[in-house]
Amino acid sequence: MTILKVNNSFYEKFQYNVNSAIKDLQKEFGQQFSTSQSVREQHTSTTTVHKPELPDGVVFAYNKNDVQKTVRICHEHGCPIIPFGVGSSLEGHLNANFGGVSIDMNNLNNIIEVHPEDSTVTVQPGVTREQLNTYLRDTGLFFPIDPGANASIGGMTSTRASGTNAVRYGTMKDNVISLEVVMANGEIIKTASRARKSSAGYDLTRLLVGSEGTLGIITEITLKLYGIPEEIGAGRCTFSSVKDATDAVIMTIQAGIPVARIELLDIAQVKAVNNYSKLNLPEAPLLLLEFHGSKSSVKEQSELFNEISKDFGGNNFEWSSSVEERNKLWKARHDVYYAVKASRPEAEYIATDVCVPISRLSECIMETIEDMEKNNLYGPIVGHVGDGNFHVQLMIDPKIQKEVDVANDFLERLAHRAINMDGTCTGEHGVGQGKKQYLLDELGPAVDFMKLIKQELDPKGIMNPGKIL
Numbered sequence: 001m002t003i004l005k006v007n008n009s010f011y012e013k014f015q016y017n018v019n020s021a022i023k024d025l026q027k028e029f030g031q032q033f034s035t036s037q038s039v040r041e042q043h044t045s046t047t048t049v050h051k052p053e054l055p056d057g058v059v060f061a062y063n064k065n066d067v068q069k070t071v072r073i074c075h076e077h078g079c080p081i082i083p084f085g086v087g088s089s090l091e092g093h094l095n096a097n098f099g100g101v102s103i104d105m106n107n108l109n110n111i112i113e114v115h116p117e118d119s120t121v122t123v124q125p126g127v128t129r130e131q132l133n134t135y136l137r138d139t140g141l142f143f144p145i146d147p148g149a150n151a152s153i154g155g156m157t158s159t160r161a162s163g164t165n166a167v168r169y170g171t172m173k174d175n176v177i178s179l180e181v182v183m184a185n186g187e188i189i190k191t192a193s194r195a196r197k198s199s200a201g202y203d204l205t206r207l208l209v210g211s212e213g214t215l216g217i218i219t220e221i222t223l224k225l226y227g228i229p230e231e232i233g234a235g236r237c238t239f240s241s242v243k244d245a246t247d248a249v250i251m252t253i254q255a256g257i258p259v260a261r262i263e264l265l266d267i268a269q270v271k272a273v274n275n276y277s278k279l280n281l282p283e284a285p286l287l288l289l290e291f292h293g294s295k296s297s298v299k300e301q302s303e304l305f306n307e308i309s310k311d312f313g314g315n316n317f318e319w320s321s322s323v324e325e326r327n328k329l330w331k332a333r334h335d336v337y338y339a340v341k342a343s344r345p346e347a348e349y350i351a352t353d354v355c356v357p358i359s360r361l362s363e364c365i366m367e368t369i370e371d372m373e374k375n376n377l378y379g380p381i382v383g384h385v386g387d388g389n390f391h392v393q394l395m396i397d398p399k400i401q402k403e404v405d406v407a408n409d410f411l412e413r414l415a416h417r418a419i420n421m422d423g424t425c426t427g428e429h430g431v432g433q434g435k436k437q438y439l440l441d442e443l444g445p446a447v448d449f450m451k452l453i454k455q456e457l458d459p460k461g462i463m464n465p466g467k468i469l
Helices: 018-032 037-041 064-077 129-139 153-158 204-208 242-254 267-277 295-311 323-334 336-343 358-374 401-420 436-443 446-457
Strands: 057-060 081-084 101-104 111-115 120-123 176-183 188-190 216-224 231-238 259-265 286-293 315-320 348-355 381-384 389-396
Touching: 018 057, 018 064, 018 101, 037 057, 057 064, 064 081, 064 101, 064 176, 064 216, 081 216, 111 129, 120 129, 129 153, 153 216, 176 204, 231 295, 231 323, 242 259, 242 286, 242 295, 242 358, 259 267, 267 323, 267 336, 267 381, 286 295, 286 323, 295 315, 323 336, 336 348, 336 389, 348 401, 358 381, 358 389, 358 401, 389 401, 401 436, 436 446
Parallel strands: 057 101, 081 101
Antiparallel strands: 111 120, 120 216, 176 188, 176 216, 231 286, 231 315, 259 286, 259 381, 348 389, 381 389
16 A cells, blocks of 8 residues: 655665675674564564565664664665664654665663753663653652653654653653764764753754654663652543634643643544443543642642633533543553554554644644545544644555545645644654655755755765655
């Protein structure tokens, strides 16, 4: 099934030599290097509709020296390198569309140092977000970025991930202080100190956060941490329409209520969640919320939201500080991928996301729903609507070509709808292979400057080629 038009013209000028690099990597790494079919199949894009494109070999790195040696060998021969974390990306980031070597970072999974007094931590890229928060539990601190999957910190940094907590705590770009990176020529650099702010030179940290492995390979990340709230309250509220729900979100944000999470599920998504997670949520557009703070502030926040929700026809508002109830609710939210897949088992799952200014959120979602209804598409919507970001989860039968064609056209309209509302074709999934065709429409001449940066930092085009540009 073809769901995108891949344009690799930027990379066609590069000459790649994979075979000679493979020989040197086998000599250097022995059993740490594999060319077996099964291992290669595990190191490509598998949680995505994009057709898997296998690497020619896989290096299992155990430290930064392994990464540096791999990069130096691949740089010498002109061999593509694709960094691999836990494999949860959605836009074909891990495909080896020019062949080459996947470098598995999962064994770089040490938490190097925690500085509780500074609220910072330095980790290796293979550390997962759940592993990190389990480790931090006794310090009274936590790392809030939650993209849903138990992604690696390296992967989250590379794709500029965000997730359900972004409305209060920001995205990865707001929470990465410093990086250690192996650049395309094998040199290791540090992008910044541990200071919370700096005006010293170009902001290389922000350049590399979100670069999707196309400029360098991250080997250490220093992150901001936050104090675990005294009280966490979870709430839910139903509405008669998606428009009413999204308008309530807009008013909540404009009123300055510091909600930690505010998630939208449309009717199709609520039905899928009820069936999969064995819940009895009212089958109506639903907002899930979370409030962080002191007991009194959480109570006040929930009461203020309740008053706002009533102005937009909200009902069945319930909130609880029970850990069990909260975990049950958010577990169901995090399982929407599996819930949607289970709702139409014969179909393939296509995840896409856009983000618009919050003032245009209601308009964008309503036009998107009308578009799907008009074209008989099934695509439950779930969104981190507190910052204008929502996901459409299309289910398409690849055996029905008309469905595939209609889905392709819909995805293009959705991306341009968001761009035309001064939004973006991707709020958090990243560009990868799947969103490259929209980048010029969104950013215009800025893309030419991206190409200049890529050319200068990676003159042989070996760092995850075929992605972003």
